[in-house]
Amino acid sequence: MDTKKVWFITGASKGLGLILAKQLLSKGQQVAATSRSLESLEKEIPQTENFLPLEVNIVDEKSTQKAVNKAVETFGRIDVVVNNAGYAQLGTLEELNDEESRKNFDVNVFGALNVIRSVMPQLRQQKKGHIINISSIAGFNGMYAGVGIYCATKFALAGLSEALAAEVKEFGINTTIVYPGTLRTNFLESSSVGVPKAPIAEYTEGRRIVDLHIDVLNGTQQGDPEKVAHALIELSDMENPPLHLFLGSDSFELAQNKIKIVEQDLQQYEKLSLSTDF
Template identity: 55%
Template sequence: MKKTWFITGASQGLGLEFITQLLQAGHNVAATSRTLAGLEKAAGVHPNLLSLEVDLINEDSVATAINSTVIKFGTIDVVVNNAGYGQLGALEELTDAEARKNFDVNVFGALNVIRAVMPQLRKQGSGHIINIASIAGLTGNFPGWGIYCATKFAMAGFTESLAAEAADFGIKVTLVLPGYFRTNFLEDSSLGLPQNPIDAYTTVRQSQNAHTAEINGNQAGDPVKGVAAVIETVEAGNAPLYLFLGADAVGMAEQKITLLNSETEANRALSIGTGF
């Protein structure tokens, strides 16, 4: 069945791949990016494609984009909060401004979209919100990625709450946690580096170098297959709360589950002995 998809961060990476596959399948797509020229250059022109220049941290800009989508297509069936960027740097290294900027885009940008689109989805009594997080939203064992992990942990938290809040209105919610996919995420256009690196953080510098020089371009995840898996999930009417993408993501999730089980059991007596 033909659906209308609203996708943020659509000029590159997974977002651009969503446009390609959805248009090929005959769906309507409203796609957003920071610059209209860049989006149109990347995605081209198509009668079922509405390209929108949107500042995600500006509520009016987001609301205008949602309204434009409804005016053109009449409905919004699936929302993909895909926009975001990586921020490297130890917690001590990153300035308040660097940390807040990452939260503004990765967290508050998605919240702005959710607030703007929920009235339309409630009115319809249907819809599916897909929040693209990262396996770094479940495990923070990545030296130098603490702020980025925090933004994705935040997304995981509000996605769980949103799923509980939206269920009464027939709205589905899914958190997608990809591992390493071969996109431009680790390139300069999508990755912030610390403005004030501290030499003492050798482990962080090793992690930084590994990601920018070794992992970049060699990620095991295929973006085409990853996007296809999300679309397949939506088309099947399936709405898992957590959807892991990639063998690495599944492996890290299992490690985190094992750690939680182990520490819960190791400290059970101490934990449950705190009641009156």
């Protein structure tokens, strides 16, 4: 990293967010890090002049605005924003109730929107900055039974990020959607994953996928979060960073599979697709 940057990272008390914050601080970068619990941040990361721990409820716009203001007041600017906070709500679409579904959207989508709205005036004034939204390969390839709502939140985050990129380009601000594959963090532990309150036994494939995530994948994920954090730092130093970045061999392969399916549908149904114009 050639110059010192100010990073604003949500969900930084554990998992990828914590690992990224630690790597940045070890390189002398300035980090404003948010968590629902200030105590958890202070426990994980020793206090230094380059570190600003912030207790934030990202679903509360006033809370995110207060945190952004404090970061700018402390460090003078914000260079890189990482919308990392989120959790996985498992369960089939039928068995999840409205509260379970909306809560996942509140955190994964509207939480990120709150941060974006709060930070954009500062980035526009600077006429530079980089917003990195952590989606998931499940936000590009959603063909998994029992993960539909989580996929929907990550697809939404990717979609708004594409629009954001078009909107903020004129201000010299970059946007990147990051699609990690499975990462060996605590993401699949009870504190970061939701299971349906009223499961429906008939959904055998949905049950299998939910059980697979909790009982098998947890602790055996092939993605190395240390390497992902390093990749995010490398991303931040690019002069022309990509809009879409797939991280992990599983993510890369699943993205290619999705693209092939779409290409096949385009080719097979081209005549029907082109038949609806005036």
